[in-house]
Amino acid sequence: MKNARTSPPFSGLTEGYSGPRSKAWDVTDRATRMDNDGADIIHLGVGDPDFDTPAGIVDRAVTSLKSARTHYSPISGEPELRNAVAEACSYQYGTDIKAAQVCIFPGAQCALFATMLCLAGPGDEVILLEPFYATYEGVAQAGGATMVTVALSADDDFSLNIDRIADAVTDKTRVILMNSPGNPSGTVFDQKSIESLAQLCRDKNIWLVSDEVYSQLIFDVEHYSPLSIPQARDNVIVICSVSKSFAMTGWRLGWTIAPPELTSHLSNLSQCLLFGVSQFTQDAVAYALRNEHQQVATFCNIFKQRRDMFCDALENIDGLIVHRPGGGMFTMVDVSALGCDGEKFANELLDDCGVAVVPGFAFGDSVRNCVRIGYLCDEKQLMDAANRIKKFVAHRITE
Ligand SMILES: Cc1ncc(COP(=O)(O)O)c(C=O)c1O
Known part of the structure:
Protein backbone atom coordinates (compact mmCIF):
# COMPACT_ATOMS: atom_id res chain seq x y z
CA MET A 1 0.00 0.00 0.00
CA THR A 53 -24.87 52.90 10.00
CA PRO A 54 -26.11 56.53 10.24
CA ALA A 55 -26.92 57.92 6.78
CA GLY A 56 -24.52 60.87 7.04
CA ILE A 57 -21.58 58.49 7.45
CA VAL A 58 -22.67 56.38 4.48
CA ASP A 59 -23.08 59.54 2.36
CA ARG A 60 -19.58 60.67 3.29
CA ALA A 61 -18.14 57.31 2.15
CA VAL A 62 -20.05 57.53 -1.15
CA THR A 63 -18.76 61.06 -1.76
CA SER A 64 -15.23 59.81 -1.10
CA LEU A 65 -15.65 56.87 -3.45
CA LYS A 66 -16.90 59.22 -6.17
CA SER A 67 -13.89 61.47 -5.58
CA ALA A 68 -11.49 58.62 -6.37
CA ARG A 69 -10.43 58.13 -2.75
CA THR A 70 -9.66 54.56 -3.73
CA HIS A 71 -5.86 54.42 -3.55
CA TYR A 72 -3.34 53.23 -0.99
CA SER A 73 -3.34 55.30 2.17
CA PRO A 74 -0.39 56.13 4.44
CA ILE A 75 0.43 52.96 6.41
CA SER A 76 -0.45 54.35 9.87
CA GLY A 77 -3.62 55.98 8.55
CA GLU A 78 -4.82 59.13 6.81
CA PRO A 79 -3.60 62.26 8.66
CA GLU A 80 -7.18 63.57 8.76
CA LEU A 81 -8.41 60.45 10.57
CA ARG A 82 -5.42 60.23 12.93
CA ASN A 83 -6.11 63.86 13.88
CA ALA A 84 -9.82 63.18 14.36
CA VAL A 85 -9.07 60.17 16.61
CA ALA A 86 -6.51 62.17 18.60
CA GLU A 87 -8.98 65.03 19.10
CA ALA A 88 -11.90 62.77 20.05
CA CYS A 89 -9.74 60.76 22.46
CA SER A 90 -8.10 63.84 24.00
CA TYR A 91 -11.60 65.02 24.83
CA GLN A 92 -12.77 61.59 26.06
CA TYR A 93 -9.71 60.91 28.25
CA GLY A 94 -9.15 64.50 29.38
CA THR A 95 -5.57 64.37 28.19
CA ASP A 96 -3.47 65.52 25.25
CA ILE A 97 -3.23 62.69 22.68
CA LYS A 98 -1.10 63.40 19.61
CA ALA A 99 -1.92 62.09 16.13
CA ALA A 100 1.55 60.48 16.15
CA GLN A 101 0.31 58.11 18.88
CA VAL A 102 -2.54 56.83 16.68
CA CYS A 103 -2.25 53.90 14.27
CA ILE A 104 -5.26 52.94 12.13
CA PHE A 105 -6.24 49.28 11.63
CA PRO A 106 -9.13 47.46 9.96
CA GLY A 107 -11.00 46.97 13.27
CA ALA A 108 -10.10 46.61 16.93
CA GLN A 109 -9.58 42.88 16.43
CA CYS A 110 -6.69 43.47 14.05
CA ALA A 111 -5.36 46.25 16.29
CA LEU A 112 -5.33 43.85 19.25
CA PHE A 113 -3.58 41.12 17.28
CA ALA A 114 -0.94 43.50 15.92
CA THR A 115 -0.35 44.99 19.37
CA MET A 116 0.18 41.58 20.90
CA LEU A 117 2.61 40.59 18.12
CA CYS A 118 4.66 43.66 18.99
CA LEU A 119 4.62 43.08 22.76
CA ALA A 120 4.83 39.39 23.63
CA GLY A 121 6.72 36.50 22.04
CA PRO A 122 7.97 33.02 22.98
CA GLY A 123 8.86 32.76 26.67
CA ASP A 124 6.64 35.74 27.60
CA GLU A 125 3.35 35.58 29.51
CA VAL A 126 0.14 37.50 28.83
CA ILE A 127 -2.45 37.80 31.60
CA LEU A 128 -6.12 37.59 30.61
CA LEU A 129 -8.93 38.35 33.04
CA GLU A 130 -11.78 35.83 32.90
CA PRO A 131 -14.39 36.09 31.59
CA PHE A 132 -12.62 37.41 28.48
CA TYR A 133 -13.70 38.05 24.91
CA ALA A 134 -13.51 34.78 22.97
CA THR A 135 -10.72 35.84 20.62
CA TYR A 136 -8.35 36.90 23.42
CA GLU A 137 -7.01 33.36 23.79
CA GLY A 138 -5.73 33.40 20.20
CA VAL A 139 -4.66 37.04 20.43
CA ALA A 140 -2.62 36.47 23.61
CA GLN A 141 -0.78 33.60 21.96
CA ALA A 142 -0.44 35.31 18.57
CA GLY A 143 3.30 35.79 18.79
CA GLY A 144 4.02 32.57 20.67
CA ALA A 145 3.53 33.92 24.21
CA THR A 146 1.86 31.87 26.96
CA MET A 147 -1.62 32.81 28.16
CA VAL A 148 -2.16 33.04 31.93
CA THR A 149 -5.73 33.49 33.13
CA VAL A 150 -7.04 35.10 36.30
CA ALA A 151 -10.69 34.33 37.02
CA LEU A 152 -12.66 37.32 38.30
CA SER A 153 -15.46 36.32 40.62
CA ALA A 154 -19.09 36.29 39.56
CA ASP A 155 -20.03 36.93 43.22
CA ASP A 156 -18.05 40.15 42.96
CA ASP A 157 -19.77 41.04 39.68
CA PHE A 158 -16.53 40.24 37.80
CA SER A 159 -14.85 43.36 39.19
CA LEU A 160 -11.05 43.71 39.25
CA ASN A 161 -9.31 41.74 41.99
CA ILE A 162 -5.87 43.33 42.14
CA ASP A 163 -4.45 40.85 44.69
CA ARG A 164 -5.34 37.89 42.52
CA ILE A 165 -3.88 39.59 39.44
CA ALA A 166 -0.69 40.51 41.33
CA ASP A 167 -0.31 36.86 42.38
CA ALA A 168 -0.33 35.83 38.72
CA VAL A 169 2.47 38.23 37.74
CA THR A 170 5.88 36.62 37.21
CA ASP A 171 9.13 37.94 35.79
CA LYS A 172 7.90 36.65 32.41
CA THR A 173 4.71 38.74 32.39
CA ARG A 174 4.77 41.25 29.54
CA VAL A 175 1.12 42.25 29.15
CA ILE A 176 -2.13 42.47 31.11
CA LEU A 177 -5.18 42.79 28.86
CA MET A 178 -8.24 44.53 30.32
CA ASN A 179 -11.64 45.27 28.78
CA SER A 180 -14.15 47.70 30.30
CA PRO A 181 -17.09 47.63 29.77
CA GLY A 182 -16.36 43.95 29.38
CA ASN A 183 -17.46 41.44 26.84
CA PRO A 184 -19.13 39.15 27.91
CA SER A 185 -19.81 40.42 31.46
CA GLY A 186 -20.72 44.07 30.77
CA THR A 187 -18.82 44.91 33.96
CA VAL A 188 -17.44 48.44 34.15
CA PHE A 189 -14.21 48.63 36.15
CA ASP A 190 -14.14 51.54 38.60
CA GLN A 191 -11.52 54.28 38.58
CA LYS A 192 -9.84 53.21 41.82
CA SER A 193 -9.21 49.63 40.73
CA ILE A 194 -8.04 50.73 37.27
CA GLU A 195 -5.56 53.05 38.98
CA SER A 196 -4.35 50.16 41.15
CA LEU A 197 -3.96 47.92 38.11
CA ALA A 198 -2.04 50.64 36.27
CA GLN A 199 0.18 51.11 39.33
CA LEU A 200 0.88 47.36 39.44
CA CYS A 201 1.83 47.43 35.76
CA ARG A 202 4.10 50.42 36.30
CA ASP A 203 5.79 48.83 39.32
CA LYS A 204 6.42 45.57 37.45
CA ASN A 205 7.23 47.21 34.09
CA ILE A 206 4.34 45.48 32.30
CA TRP A 207 2.27 46.73 29.37
CA LEU A 208 -1.38 47.43 30.15
CA VAL A 209 -3.56 46.95 27.05
CA SER A 210 -7.06 48.38 27.45
CA ASP A 211 -9.71 47.25 24.96
CA GLU A 212 -12.35 50.00 24.97
CA VAL A 213 -14.65 49.09 22.07
CA TYR A 214 -17.71 49.44 24.36
CA SER A 215 -16.58 52.64 26.11
CA GLN A 216 -19.34 54.69 24.45
CA LEU A 217 -22.06 52.16 25.29
CA ILE A 218 -22.10 52.64 29.05
CA PHE A 219 -25.26 53.12 31.10
CA ASP A 220 -24.91 53.99 34.76
CA VAL A 221 -21.49 55.58 35.36
CA GLU A 222 -18.80 57.44 33.41
CA HIS A 223 -16.22 55.37 31.56
CA TYR A 224 -12.70 55.54 32.97
CA SER A 225 -9.59 54.68 30.95
CA PRO A 226 -6.05 54.04 32.24
CA LEU A 227 -4.98 56.54 29.58
CA SER A 228 -6.47 59.24 31.81
CA ILE A 229 -3.78 58.55 34.44
CA PRO A 230 -0.94 61.02 33.76
CA GLN A 231 1.88 58.68 34.93
CA ALA A 232 0.51 55.73 32.96
CA ARG A 233 1.30 56.94 29.46
CA ASP A 234 4.54 55.02 28.86
CA ASN A 235 3.08 51.55 29.26
CA VAL A 236 -0.62 51.91 28.38
CA ILE A 237 -2.13 51.06 25.00
CA VAL A 238 -5.77 51.73 24.21
CA ILE A 239 -7.56 49.76 21.51
CA CYS A 240 -10.83 51.09 20.12
CA SER A 241 -13.02 51.11 17.02
CA VAL A 242 -16.23 52.49 15.53
CA SER A 243 -17.80 49.03 15.18
CA LYS A 244 -20.12 49.11 18.19
CA SER A 245 -20.54 52.82 18.95
CA PHE A 246 -21.41 53.95 15.40
CA ALA A 247 -23.00 50.66 14.21
CA MET A 248 -20.14 50.14 11.73
CA THR A 249 -19.07 46.53 12.36
CA GLY A 250 -18.75 45.69 8.67
CA TRP A 251 -16.67 48.74 7.79
CA ARG A 252 -13.69 47.36 9.72
CA LEU A 253 -12.05 50.41 11.25
CA GLY A 254 -10.25 50.67 14.57
CA TRP A 255 -7.08 52.10 16.08
CA THR A 256 -4.40 51.92 18.70
CA ILE A 257 -3.28 54.78 20.92
CA ALA A 258 0.22 53.93 22.08
CA PRO A 259 3.55 55.52 22.99
CA PRO A 260 5.33 56.79 19.82
CA GLU A 261 7.99 54.04 19.78
CA LEU A 262 5.37 51.30 19.87
CA THR A 263 3.31 53.15 17.25
CA SER A 264 6.34 53.01 14.99
CA HIS A 265 6.63 49.21 15.52
CA LEU A 266 2.90 48.86 14.84
CA SER A 267 3.29 50.84 11.64
CA ASN A 268 6.19 48.63 10.48
CA LEU A 269 4.13 45.53 11.23
CA SER A 270 1.12 47.03 9.47
CA GLN A 271 3.26 47.64 6.39
CA CYS A 272 3.94 43.89 6.14
CA LEU A 273 0.45 42.81 7.16
CA LEU A 274 -1.99 45.32 5.65
CA PHE A 275 -0.33 48.05 3.63
CA GLY A 276 -2.99 50.50 4.73
CA VAL A 277 -6.75 50.73 5.18
CA SER A 278 -9.18 51.93 2.49
CA GLN A 279 -9.25 55.70 2.08
CA PHE A 280 -13.02 56.11 1.73
CA THR A 281 -13.61 54.18 4.97
CA GLN A 282 -11.14 56.40 6.79
CA ASP A 283 -12.81 59.54 5.38
CA ALA A 284 -16.21 58.34 6.57
CA VAL A 285 -14.90 57.55 10.05
CA ALA A 286 -13.15 60.92 10.37
CA TYR A 287 -16.50 62.49 9.48
CA ALA A 288 -18.30 60.26 12.03
CA LEU A 289 -15.93 61.16 14.86
CA ARG A 290 -16.38 64.87 14.17
CA ASN A 291 -20.11 65.01 13.41
CA GLU A 292 -22.16 62.04 14.61
CA HIS A 293 -21.93 62.09 18.43
CA GLN A 294 -25.66 62.44 18.78
C1 LIG B 1 -14.22 43.14 23.52
C2 LIG B 1 -14.07 43.21 22.04
N1 LIG B 1 -12.91 43.62 21.52
C3 LIG B 1 -12.72 43.70 20.20
C4 LIG B 1 -13.73 43.36 19.32
C5 LIG B 1 -13.49 43.48 17.86
O1 LIG B 1 -14.10 44.67 17.38
P1 LIG B 1 -13.90 45.18 15.89
O2 LIG B 1 -15.20 44.96 15.19
O3 LIG B 1 -13.57 46.62 16.00
O4 LIG B 1 -12.79 44.40 15.29
C6 LIG B 1 -14.96 42.92 19.81
C7 LIG B 1 -16.02 42.50 18.89
O5 LIG B 1 -17.03 41.94 19.25
C8 LIG B 1 -15.14 42.85 21.21
O6 LIG B 1 -16.30 42.46 21.74
Missing part, protein backbone atom coordinates in the same frame (compact mmCIF):
# COMPACT_ATOMS: atom_id res chain seq x y z
CA LYS A 2 1.27 3.47 -0.86
CA ASN A 3 2.07 5.84 2.02
CA ALA A 4 -0.81 8.25 2.77
CA ARG A 5 0.19 11.69 1.52
CA THR A 6 0.63 14.28 4.31
CA SER A 7 1.15 18.00 3.94
CA PRO A 8 4.36 19.67 5.15
CA PRO A 9 4.06 20.87 8.77
CA PHE A 10 2.35 24.10 9.83
CA SER A 11 3.85 26.76 12.08
CA GLY A 12 3.51 25.99 15.79
CA LEU A 13 1.74 29.36 16.13
CA THR A 14 -1.40 27.86 14.54
CA GLU A 15 -1.97 26.00 17.83
CA GLY A 16 -2.30 29.35 19.59
CA TYR A 17 -5.43 30.25 17.67
CA SER A 18 -6.91 26.74 17.37
CA GLY A 19 -7.62 26.37 21.11
CA PRO A 20 -11.00 25.64 22.74
CA ARG A 21 -12.21 29.20 22.13
CA SER A 22 -12.02 28.70 18.35
CA LYS A 23 -15.28 26.72 18.78
CA ALA A 24 -17.00 29.73 20.38
CA TRP A 25 -19.31 30.39 17.44
CA ASP A 26 -20.44 26.81 16.71
CA VAL A 27 -23.94 27.36 18.14
CA THR A 28 -24.23 30.68 16.29
CA ASP A 29 -23.17 29.06 13.01
CA ARG A 30 -25.70 26.28 13.51
CA ALA A 31 -28.40 28.90 14.21
CA THR A 32 -27.55 30.65 10.94
CA ARG A 33 -27.85 27.37 9.01
CA MET A 34 -31.21 26.64 10.68
CA ASP A 35 -32.38 30.15 9.82
CA ASN A 36 -31.33 29.68 6.19
CA ASP A 37 -33.37 26.46 6.17
CA GLY A 38 -36.46 28.43 7.22
CA ALA A 39 -36.51 27.95 11.04
CA ASP A 40 -37.79 30.79 13.26
CA ILE A 41 -34.59 31.86 15.03
CA ILE A 42 -33.92 34.83 17.32
CA HIS A 43 -30.21 35.64 17.08
CA LEU A 44 -28.77 36.84 20.39
CA GLY A 45 -25.25 35.57 19.69
CA VAL A 46 -22.84 37.69 17.64
CA GLY A 47 -22.31 41.24 18.95
CA ASP A 48 -23.41 43.05 15.83
CA PRO A 49 -25.83 45.93 16.55
CA ASP A 50 -29.07 45.66 14.57
CA PHE A 51 -28.91 49.38 13.65
CA ASP A 52 -27.92 50.67 10.23
CA GLN A 295 -26.12 59.10 17.01
CA VAL A 296 -23.83 57.36 19.49
CA ALA A 297 -25.87 58.78 22.37
CA THR A 298 -29.06 57.57 20.70
CA PHE A 299 -27.69 54.02 20.25
CA CYS A 300 -26.49 54.02 23.85
CA ASN A 301 -29.94 55.02 25.14
CA ILE A 302 -31.59 52.27 23.15
CA PHE A 303 -29.17 49.66 24.52
CA LYS A 304 -29.80 50.92 28.05
CA GLN A 305 -33.57 50.56 27.62
CA ARG A 306 -33.09 47.07 26.21
CA ARG A 307 -30.75 46.12 29.06
CA ASP A 308 -33.34 47.23 31.62
CA MET A 309 -36.28 45.54 29.97
CA PHE A 310 -34.49 42.30 29.06
CA CYS A 311 -32.66 41.83 32.38
CA ASP A 312 -35.91 42.54 34.29
CA ALA A 313 -37.57 39.77 32.28
CA LEU A 314 -34.71 37.28 32.74
CA GLU A 315 -34.39 38.02 36.46
CA ASN A 316 -38.00 36.89 36.82
CA ILE A 317 -37.15 33.40 35.61
CA ASP A 318 -36.56 30.92 38.44
CA GLY A 319 -33.35 28.96 37.98
CA LEU A 320 -31.31 31.69 36.24
CA ILE A 321 -28.74 33.99 37.85
CA VAL A 322 -28.50 37.14 35.74
CA HIS A 323 -25.48 39.46 35.83
CA ARG A 324 -26.89 42.89 35.02
CA PRO A 325 -24.33 44.64 32.78
CA GLY A 326 -23.21 48.25 33.24
CA GLY A 327 -22.38 48.64 29.55
CA GLY A 328 -22.05 46.89 26.21
CA MET A 329 -24.68 44.67 24.65
CA PHE A 330 -24.61 41.38 26.57
CA THR A 331 -25.70 39.84 29.83
CA MET A 332 -24.08 36.77 31.42
CA VAL A 333 -26.55 34.26 32.79
CA ASP A 334 -25.54 31.41 35.10
CA VAL A 335 -27.53 28.26 34.31
CA SER A 336 -25.87 25.82 36.72
CA ALA A 337 -29.04 25.51 38.85
CA LEU A 338 -30.61 23.74 35.85
CA GLY A 339 -28.11 20.89 36.13
CA CYS A 340 -26.33 21.61 32.85
CA ASP A 341 -23.41 23.64 31.59
CA GLY A 342 -23.67 26.61 29.23
CA GLU A 343 -22.92 24.56 26.12
CA LYS A 344 -25.71 22.06 26.72
CA PHE A 345 -28.09 24.88 27.62
CA ALA A 346 -27.22 26.85 24.46
CA ASN A 347 -27.58 23.84 22.14
CA GLU A 348 -30.88 22.71 23.64
CA LEU A 349 -32.28 26.25 23.77
CA LEU A 350 -31.54 26.59 20.06
CA ASP A 351 -33.03 23.20 19.17
CA ASP A 352 -36.13 23.49 21.37
CA CYS A 353 -36.94 27.22 21.22
CA GLY A 354 -34.96 28.78 18.37
CA VAL A 355 -32.98 31.24 20.50
CA ALA A 356 -29.25 31.51 19.71
CA VAL A 357 -26.90 32.42 22.58
CA VAL A 358 -23.17 31.81 23.17
CA PRO A 359 -21.99 29.11 25.62
CA GLY A 360 -19.86 30.34 28.52
CA PHE A 361 -16.79 28.19 27.73
CA ALA A 362 -16.14 30.68 24.91
CA PHE A 363 -15.12 33.23 27.55
CA GLY A 364 -13.00 31.07 29.85
CA ASP A 365 -13.27 27.85 31.82
CA SER A 366 -14.52 29.57 34.99
CA VAL A 367 -17.77 30.61 33.25
CA ARG A 368 -18.58 27.36 31.47
CA ASN A 369 -21.84 27.20 33.46
CA CYS A 370 -22.98 30.49 31.96
CA VAL A 371 -24.32 31.65 28.63
CA ARG A 372 -23.87 35.08 27.07
CA ILE A 373 -27.11 36.59 25.79
CA GLY A 374 -27.03 39.75 23.67
CA TYR A 375 -29.83 42.33 23.69
CA LEU A 376 -29.26 42.68 19.99
CA CYS A 377 -32.74 43.09 18.56
CA ASP A 378 -35.79 45.29 19.14
CA GLU A 379 -37.82 45.13 22.34
CA LYS A 380 -40.64 43.05 20.82
CA GLN A 381 -38.23 40.34 19.70
CA LEU A 382 -36.38 40.49 23.01
CA MET A 383 -39.63 39.91 24.91
CA ASP A 384 -40.36 37.00 22.58
CA ALA A 385 -36.88 35.61 23.34
CA ALA A 386 -37.36 36.08 27.10
CA ASN A 387 -40.68 34.20 26.91
CA ARG A 388 -39.12 31.35 24.96
CA ILE A 389 -36.27 31.14 27.51
CA LYS A 390 -38.81 31.15 30.36
CA LYS A 391 -40.73 28.21 28.85
CA PHE A 392 -37.50 26.33 28.14
CA VAL A 393 -36.25 26.77 31.72
CA ALA A 394 -39.62 25.81 33.25
CA HIS A 395 -39.63 22.67 31.14
CA ARG A 396 -36.08 21.74 32.22
CA ILE A 397 -36.93 22.27 35.89
CA THR A 398 -39.97 19.98 35.74
CA GLU A 399 -38.18 17.29 33.69
